[in-house]
Amino acid sequence: MVSEHEALTASSYIKHHLQNLTYGKLPDGTWGIAQSIEEAKQMGFWAIHLDTMFFSIGLGLLFIITFRLAARQATSGVPGGLQNFIEWIVEFINSMVHDGFSGKNNLVAPIALTLFVWILLLNLMDLIPVDWIPHIAAVIGVPYMKIVPSNDPNATFGMSLSVFALVLYYSIKVKGIGGFAAELGLQPFSPKNIFLKILFIPVNFLLEFVNLVAKPLSHSLRLFGNMYAGEMIFILIAIMYSANFALGAFGGLLQLGWAIFHVLIVLLQAFIFMVLTIVYLDMAHQEHH
Amino acid sequence: MNINLTLIGQSISFIFFVWFCLKFIWPPIINALERRKKTIADGLAAGEKGHHELELAKQRFVEMVKEAKAKAVDIINQAQKRHDEIVDEAKDDARTEGNRILAAARAEIDQERQQVREELRQQVTLLAVAGAEQILMREVDQNVHKEVLDKISADL
Numbered sequence: 001m002v003s004e005h006e007a008l009t010a011s012s013y014i015k016h017h018l019q020n021l022t023y024g025k026l027p028d029g030t031w032g033i034a035q036s037i038e039e040a041k042q043m044g045f046w047a048i049h050l051d052t053m054f055f056s057i058g059l060g061l062l063f064i065i066t067f068r069l070a071a072r073q074a075t076s077g078v079p080g081g082l083q084n085f086i087e088w089i090v091e092f093i094n095s096m097v098h099d100g101f102s103g104k105n106n107l108v109a110p111i112a113l114t115l116f117v118w119i120l121l122l123n124l125m126d127l128i129p130v131d132w133i134p135h136i137a138a139v140i141g142v143p144y145m146k147i148v149p150s151n152d153p154n155a156t157f158g159m160s161l162s163v164f165a166l167v168l169y170y171s172i173k174v175k176g177i178g179g180f181a182a183e184l185g186l187q188p189f190s191p192k193n194i195f196l197k198i199l200f201i202p203v204n205f206l207l208e209f210v211n212l213v214a215k216p217l218s219h220s221l222r223l224f225g226n227m228y229a230g231e232m233i234f235i236l237i238a239i240m241y242s243a244n245f246a247l248g249a250f251g252g253l254l255q256l257g258w259a260i261f262h263v264l265i266v267l268l269q270a271f272i273f274m275v276l277t278i279v280y281l282d283m284a285h286q287e288h289h
Numbered sequence: 290m291n292i293n294l295t296l297i298g299q300s301i302s303f304i305f306f307v308w309f310c311l312k313f314i315w316p317p318i319i320n321a322l323e324r325r326k327k328t329i330a331d332g333l334a335a336g337e338k339g340h341h342e343l344e345l346a347k348q349r350f351v352e353m354v355k356e357a358k359a360k361a362v363d364i365i366n367q368a369q370k371r372h373d374e375i376v377d378e379a380k381d382d383a384r385t386e387g388n389r390i391l392a393a394a395r396a397e398i399d400q401e402r403q404q405v406r407e408e409l410r411q412q413v414t415l416l417a418v419a420g421a422e423q424i425l426m427r428e429v430d431q432n433v434h435k436e437v438l439d440k441i442s443a444d445l
Contacts, residue, residue: 049295060306071317076324090318110310158299
């Protein structure tokens with residue numbers, strides 16, 4: 001759907017769908033919702049995506065309320081339907097953490113559970129037909145609406161940078177500043193000769209630093225990229241509906257097929273994000289010898 | 290597609306959700322799972338124990354039946370033996386009793402015969418005296434002829 005002052009072209013349709021509802025400082029100095037893509041861009045860093053925040057917090061609340069309900073009713077007796085389902089997920093996460101994390105840290109499992117369920121819910125928003133919610137939003141006067149929060153790099157970076165902060169924290173806590181620095185500077189090249197060793201420190205540091213920084217980047221961009229591409233294909237299929245009847249029917253078929261395939265991606269990306277988090281935290285807890 | 294405050298908002302909400310999960314979701318569920326695991330393990334162990342006990346009870350039952358059967362056979366044998374003894378005893382008793390009765394009857398018969406013989410002898414004596422009186426046509430004085438009469442009586 002497009003707002004009135006934009007011509008209905010394929011390109012504007014796509015751009016419209018990829019624009020978040022941004023709240024920030026407008027060019028005239030007042031605070032408000034950006035009405036065009038350019039306005040949103042000019043707001044810079046001090047703006048917030050209302051749609052991303054709304055859907056991610058809403059789905060996060062859905063996650064914690066559902067799980068809290070199950071946790072409150074949790075007994076060692078015969079579990080009910082909801083409890084059974086929740087326990088199944090918890091056991092799955094628990095076994096993943098058990099296999100992937102060798103250290104002792106009570107925080108890792110709740111992080112993995114939160115990430116897995118939350119990202120899964122965020123990704124599942126992708127399966128809602130691309131025009132439904134933006135159209136309803138347009139009817140009630142909201143110019144932009146992007147309902148898949150994991151389609152917004154802010155959301156994925158928000159999670160991956162939080163995980164990265166924990167990785168840094170635990171690296172320093174477990175190995176000490178010296179140990180962490182040694183890990184950065186004395187690997188992967190560690191010659192026996194002390195002189196050569198010092199000579200190799202800059203080279204090692206460069207390699208390890210890139211390695212370190214690449215972690216949160218690849219972590220978040222992997223999720224973002226997958227979801228973005230998936231959403232893009234849904235949008236492209238949706239364009240077919242505005243052509244003739246035959247193409248529209250074909251588009252419907254395509255959308256169904258892609259949605260079924262996308263369920264796999266949705267699950268897989270949530271799973272990968274969780275597993276990588278466990279792996280990164282595990283690496284932070286491991287001491288190299 | 291712009292990086293902005295949403296990043297920080299997302300981080301804060303993520304941290305909040307993790308904190309909530311850590312405090313209120315993970316521990317109760319995991320504890321319940323652990324407790325259930327223990328309950329199931331205990332139940333299985335109890336079942337195994339019950340099964341074992343059942344086996345033992347079955348063995349004991351078989352032994353008891355065997356013992357009871359042996360005892361019953363024993364009792365029957367004893368009873369048979371006792372029965373034979375009683376029958377033998379009864380036979381002996383009957384035999385002695387019969388002999389006793391027979392002896393008593395014989396004694397009585399002897400006695401009666403003796404008595405009858407005595408009576409008969411006296412009557413024969415009287416008859417002989419009467420006969421002699423007829424022959425002699427005179428009265429026989431008992432006292433005179435006592436010697437003769439006694440001799441006749443003794444001969445009879």
